[in-house]
Amino acid sequence: MLFHVRMDVSIPRDLPADARADLLAREKAYSQALQSSGKWRHIWRIAGEYANVSILDVADNDELHEILSGLPLFPFMKITVMPLLRHPSAIRADDS
Amino acid sequence: MLFHVRMDVSIPRDLPADARADLLAREKAYSQALQSSGKWRHIWRIAGEYANVSILDVADNDELHEILSGLPLFPFMKITVMPLLRHPSAIRADDS
Amino acid sequence: MLFHVRMDVSIPRDLPADARADLLAREKAYSQALQSSGKWRHIWRIAGEYANVSILDVADNDELHEILSGLPLFPFMKITVMPLLRHPSAIRADDS
Amino acid sequence: MLFHVRMDVSIPRDLPADARADLLAREKAYSQALQSSGKWRHIWRIAGEYANVSILDVADNDELHEILSGLPLFPFMKITVMPLLRHPSAIRADDS
């Protein structure tokens, strides 16, 4: 089941440099593990912004929230979610 | 080059039924031809709305506008565009 | 799987009275059938507005959209959807 | 009498960890006591957000405010309230 997720990141300036670096490394590892498992289907950077658009493929709303609230950057992000489904004009096998 | 496009459709009530059916058939054919060519990379329906989120893969802004303004439903849609690029954490070959 | 749905209704003034009455009768029957089946878990009127807040319990996003886009009033409603899940403080068995 | 309440939580980063833990424990106990009494009829997490949607069943506006302003997290929440009532299409005994 697909969800469209937009994440806008805003890391506080007073976070020490190493805490910040650690946070970003954990975020990257977390995201890539989920991409490898197929649950984080797509991720794109929005040009000019510290933000991404992602497509998640999860079993249900619980799993969606579990993944998002587990993001190392979760306390520093504004997240907006839209449920998606296959479009009647879609031809790609993997657009649903 | 990837663009995130959201299209919200609002077809006037007074459009005759056959004109409407013809319009929708042409829209579907137009979209599917571009999906086949690879330029319309993804299309998803947003649950509960007469709207879609699409990812277009075009040569440049000119081609993007040529495709969008050529949509049979273009006069009846509100379109919003965001330029995308590969996210530094992306692992899929086709997320750029 | 639960979804929070808000529906704001705006029926055009020029719809003939009997078409309007028929539409509303079909909307009521449609909603009540889904309430009986358990898929439309709750529905409340918002005081002072021609609008409702509903909780739907569906298998997935596809079923959610199928139900919402099938509403007789769908062409005359603005619908907004939020995916819900069990709250960690919830004690009621049926809040998930 | 039913009210739809949305609560968006934002706990300051500089709150010490134990103060935060204590706050959350008191919030949970407070909410569960009211759920047990029947006054806090429903509570759901909104997927991807540190926010909930709740349905309160109170005697009047005074009791509603007394409950909400007494929330341990009240100073750290944005709360929005909508009065609800039974929908004319509702069939469940407990949707009013």
Place this chain on the structure above:
Amino acid sequence: MLFHVRMDVSIPRDLPADARADLLAREKAYSQALQSSGKWRHIWRIAGEYANVSILDVADNDELHEILSGLPLFPFMKITVMPLLRHPSAIRADDS
């Protein structure tokens, strides 16, 4: 129980003059009957706008909606509602 209600009126231009006059006469009578009964506690015009702010004193949300949805101008108004209660600094007997 008090509610703050704002009503913004927008009567369609194509309503015939006598239908409009009749509508406004019925609206006035409806409002004045409720003011006499004490349920419509206050009504003020907002300067420069075809809008009013009102304070209603009703038994519950049901009665609030029954009154508002029964307004002759209801189909032509945007209504927004806020539940009110006695302010801890209030000294007037009738501010609750």
Place this chain on the structure above:
Amino acid sequence: MLFHVRMDVSIPRDLPADARADLLAREKAYSQALQSSGKWRHIWRIAGEYANVSILDVADNDELHEILSGLPLFPFMKITVMPLLRHPSAIRADDS
């Protein structure tokens, strides 16, 4: 002359407890003195919010601003003002 005033309060967390208590005591005294004089005609709490709706009855805009900018909580409030006048359907002597 009547004005509708909405005040949303946001007291900084780092204000010492006694400074806060003193501030609130002065605010209450200030408001009650103006209520006694008849210039602060009504005040209601908005349910679920640290906010009030008030009706002020002042000689002119200067007096309105003098009263509002003199509020002990003025630096910590967002204030919005709307000029009111007697509604043509009003029947109460004191709704103007």
Place this chain on the structure above:
Amino acid sequence: MLFHVRMDVSIPRDLPADARADLLAREKAYSQALQSSGKWRHIWRIAGEYANVSILDVADNDELHEILSGLPLFPFMKITVMPLLRHPSAIRADDS
């Protein structure tokens, strides 16, 4: 007593040309009579828009509303009002 008024004009396309011309002539005469009397203190066009910013100098809110609601273009305008007063740094005799 001064008020800042912004008026955004939107005349329906289907108004016959002579009705429109008559309306605009009456609007101009109405405005100029009030400018002559000193009640309509200033009027400026906003560049690029069919809109104006005006300063009215009236006895009270009642007179303000009487003037604005009497505008021939009133049914076709969106009006927003802000009460003004002398600024503590003002040096001009006529800025209050």
Place this chain on the structure above:
Amino acid sequence: MLFHVRMDVSIPRDLPADARADLLAREKAYSQALQSSGKWRHIWRIAGEYANVSILDVADNDELHEILSGLPLFPFMKITVMPLLRHPSAIRADDS
């Protein structure tokens, strides 16, 4: 050439009292010098807000920006600008 300028002031709480007093004194002197020279044509306080509406009469956009960015309070203000011109219905010699 006239410009409509709205300035909303928000001075940080942690600015020492004498720095604040000095800032406000310099702001007042700066504004009054420009009022004397005729470049700051009008200034009014907005009732209930720490904000003003001003009319500036400058040679061009460069001079407008030079004046506004030179305001001692510039770092603590949100400024919005609208270019104005003589209204076709204006009768005052000095409304352009």
Place this chain on the structure above:
Amino acid sequence: MLFHVRMDVSIPRDLPADARADLLAREKAYSQALQSSGKWRHIWRIAGEYANVSILDVADNDELHEILSGLPLFPFMKITVMPLLRHPSAIRADDS
């Protein structure tokens, strides 16, 4: 003197095809004459929208409004204006 102008076009569906074609031809000629004269310095299409961003170089606000209100499409456009000036980091001779 430079102004940033955004124009969003919305031509009514019921405008006859030849009236529409005539309107667009006159708009194009009008724009190109001003581009030739140097007053309409730049014009770009916004991708995916029936809208443009333009830079106008005019003597003053009066000329700006004369040009914009004279656009054949003026009745069918939403126009927003921002005054611009040379940026302190600009190096191009023609960016002012």
Place this chain on the structure above:
Amino acid sequence: MLFHVRMDVSIPRDLPADARADLLAREKAYSQALQSSGKWRHIWRIAGEYANVSILDVADNDELHEILSGLPLFPFMKITVMPLLRHPSAIRADDS
């Protein structure tokens, strides 16, 4: 390929004066190098605001983001991007 970029700057007050001066010097050098190379086609100050409108001419979205995210002021700016293309009425050779 052209992009319209608006940058709103907000430098924290607690940044030491020399860090701020260094930041601004690096920002200016960065911008001017890109202007010299032709990639930063235009830059204008918005009157009354600490903001600019720029036109960038880049190879693709990747280069756009590389330039914008590399701005020394990037952590202190809100950036909004719109893809542009040649307008069908444009006559200047360099408006595409």
